[in-house]
Amino acid sequence: MLDRTIAPKAQPIDNINFILPDHWKLENGIPVYSYHLGSEDVIKLDVVFPAGTKYQTKALVASTVKNVLNEGTDKYSSKEIADAIDFYGAFLETELNNDYATVSLYCLNKHIDNVLPIVLNIITSASFPQNEIDKYLNRSKQNYLLGQEKVATLSSQAYVKTIFNGSEYGKVATEEDYDQVTREDLLAFYQKHYTLSEATVFIAGNVSPVLKQFIEGQIGQLPIDKNDEVTFNFTLPDYKQVNVFKEKKGAIQSAIRFGKPTIKIDHEDFNHFQILNTVLGGYFGSRLMMNIREDKGYTYGIGSGISSKKEIGNFIISTEVGSDVTKDAIKEIQSEINKIKTELIPEKELNIVKNYILGSLLKNTDGPFDLLERYKTIHFNGLADNHYDLFIQDIHSATPEKLREIANKYLTDLSIIVAGSVDFR
Amino acid sequence: MxxxxxxxxxxxxxxxxxxxxxxxxxxxxxxxxxxxxxxxxxxxxxxxxxxxxxxxxxxxxxxxxxxxxxxxxxxxxxxxxxxxxxxxxxxxxxxxxxxxxxxxxxxxxxxxxxxxxxxxxxxxxxxxxxxxxxxxxxxxxxxxxxxxxxxxxxxxxxxxxxxxxxxxxxxxxxxxxxxxxxxxxxxxxxxxxxxxxxxxxxxxxxGGIKNQGDYTRNLPKEPKQTEARFLEVERDVPQSAIYKAWHMCDRMHPDYYAFDLATDVLSRGNSSRLYQTLVKEKELFTDISAYQMGSSDEGLFVISGKVKNGVDINVANLAILDCIKEVQKYPVSNQELTKVKNKVESTNAFTHMNVLNKAMKLAYFELLGDANWANEEAEKYNQVSIDDIQRVMKETIVPSNCSTLYYKAKN
Known part of the structure; x- marks a missing residue:
């Protein structure tokens, strides 16, 4: 007889198998990492450059380069590039963060011959036509203005300024900055930072011998300037705890952020901090979700996270709540932080979190595209190849005592930033 | 699959x-x-x-x-x-x-x-x-x-x-x-x-769960729209926007695929017509898109865009209509049709990289009638001809079937 009150027995999650990529160097020295996996005849090819926003000496330069990159080259117009990429059903995406810029191509294997040469032409010979720059900046400025109407954007901007105060990570563009970007700025940044001597190539999907040969014939034959190595000195943020309020009149919700700068992924405490963060606000069943959404109904969602960038990490709690409950929500967040610093996490809760993280890890190392992203984390942070195995060991061995110690070490001096119509201070 | x-x-x-x-x-x-x-x-x-x-x-x-x-x-x-x-x-x-x-x-x-x-x-x-x-x-x-x-x-x-x-x-x-x-x-x-x-x-x-209710779906059919509808609102937004919606067929209708590809011709990718003409060439919009809602019952064919500040919203609206007339008057090229079909093919391939996507897709088609339609879709897109696209655009994307919303920025 079926007894529905008894849960099926949980089986251990011990089949996480993080495979390392194939690695080789092309004839011209460019390193390639690849995963030959998956049943479909598709590939994703990423070329990563040290061209993140931290390198720019003027606001918006890195993002404008990234966005105008495919708007014209020495050979093709913007329209011709768009026509060719679209015609072969390919997707060309460019991504930018504080540290890196990535040009990603998604393509059916059978069309790669037609598409890759165009992408490489963009990477090596973008021309940044003035009219395309103007059009982009105009569109982008209107998006910026749209953002200024959203409490979430206002709050995130204030967060970045507060947490990374004084460092290259802490700059936020203003409306006026959109009028200051010149074509010379873009060309200089492009030439210095989209340089093949600093590029890394990642490929995932059907990386067949034929494809490898084609990549060698294409990317491996590009000429490389050996002389421009990118050097960079990061200014550490001058952080102090503050409470910031950005007024948005008439807003019916407040966007709340808590946070501070913190350790990076290569720090010995990082894995434990990650586990602690999951308990606090890192999954649907987290304490913040259970209290502020599921018990109080103040919000549609709340979460916390640790973001590890190349130079420094940051911790964040983020939510949007009804204006009338702004202060109550802040009080509840503070009480959850206090609780996790003073009381031991019950074993049962900790076990749920451990299995949740293991399950996520299993899912996030499934298939070539996910594996590639995980490997990039290892690669760009200089982590050991067995990083994920060590993480799994840390998950198994984490104790409530250790996590309380971590909470007291890292959940201190958090700044509070609110955008909305209710001044919480 | x-x-x-x-x-x-x-x-x-x-x-x-x-x-x-x-x-x-x-x-x-x-x-x-x-x-x-x-x-x-x-x-x-x-x-x-x-x-x-x-x-x-x-x-x-x-x-x-x-x-x-x-x-x-x-x-x-x-x-x-x-x-x-x-x-x-x-x-x-x-x-x-x-x-x-x-x-x-x-x-x-x-x-x-x-x-x-x-x-x-x-x-x-x-x-x-x-x-x-x-x-x-x-x-x-x-x-x-x-x-x-x-x-x-x-x-x-x-x-x-x-x-x-x-x-x-x-x-x-x-x-x-x-x-x-x-x-x-x-x-x-x-x-x-x-x-x-x-x-x-x-x-x-x-197996032991019993059916407790007996719901029969019996929804009112939307009467045929016979004249253009228009609504204008003013809001605290940084730029004005236009939304236009036309009634189209349901999800199971053979014309569904022609409609879907028509929206792709109009706005999928940077090479698409609306983007090239209205954002890049004429600079009337800062973004624009065409899509259909994919509804089970008779759905909507939508074009929406954010009007560049300083541009008269009526001028922007007329420019959308010009792009539509173009597709109605002159057949799309073979090259364009192949392009949108290639996009469908590659999107499918990337979707199938993930078990959850596959499970959702099979379940959805089973609900529509037969899970195997998930596998037959590619061929249905392939069958769409240049004439089909022109025909559905001519028959359907007409003023008397259109609802237009001007979402205006204050000041």
């Missing part, structure tokens, strides 16, 4: 897709109920109900915790047509998914606390996504402009917050009885699983 299909005695349909390459199983339960099945005085219910489905079931106090404890994740979404619940978890723990999903199909806990809290959560969602967001109320305006009779005239979040505030326990229970029945659901499992074993487990966990 190969699959095996079974139907249980209680009417529950089971689709199993075997993919041996992954340690993850996708467990997708699709219910044949959406916002279109709501009472006009109780809108937003299908979506509110989706939230309540996580508030504990007859024999299990909490849904999320036991799932997380075995390494699983889950979520759900509600549309005007369907409500879809999905779990991904390590395959060795698939029994937990059976246990949780079958118990909440059997019966919910219906605690007053859960109703109270989820009402508040949904109200905050209403505010966050529809009210406190620039252009957030757009669908709350455009739907009732385009639809006068069919329940597509309200959005899934509901017509107004009040309907959610007023939700009563008895209404909630009645909704469950009417719609959350095995014969109104499709279970699709994708992963490294054996179909026969899945059937056995499905019979074990779901």
């Amino acid at each position: 190969k699959f095996t299909k079974y139907t249980l005695d209680n009417g529950l349909r089971l689709i199993v897709h075997q993919d041996k390459s992954t340690p993850i199983v996708a467990f997708n339960v699709l219910y044949d109920v959406g916002a279109r099945d709501e009472d006009e005085k109780l809108t937003g219910f299908a979506h509110l109900f989706e939230h309540l489905m996580f508030g504990g079931s007859k024999n299990i106090a909490e849904f999320d915790k036991p799932l997380q404890a075995v390494g699983g994740q889950n979520n759900a979404f509600t549309s005007n047509d369907i409500t879809n619940y999905y779990i991904t978890l390590p395959k060795q723990n698939i029994d937990t998914a059976f246990w949780l999903e079958s118990d909440r199909m059997l019966d919910l806990a219906f605690t007053p606390k859960s109703l109270e809290v989820q009402r508040n959560v949904v109200i905050e969602e209403f505010k966050q996504r529809y009210l406190n967001q620039p252009y957030g109320d757009l669908w709350l305006l455009l739907r009732p402009l385009a639809y006068k009779e069919h329940p597509y005239k309200w959005a899934t979040i509901g017509k107004e917050i009040k309907h959610i505030e007023d939700a009563k326990m008895e209404d909630v229970k009645a909704f469950f009885k009417a719609h959350y029945n095995p014969n109104n659901a499709v279970l699709c499992i994708a992963g490294d699983v054996d179909p026969e074993e899945m059937l056995e487990k499905t019979n074990y966990w779901f």
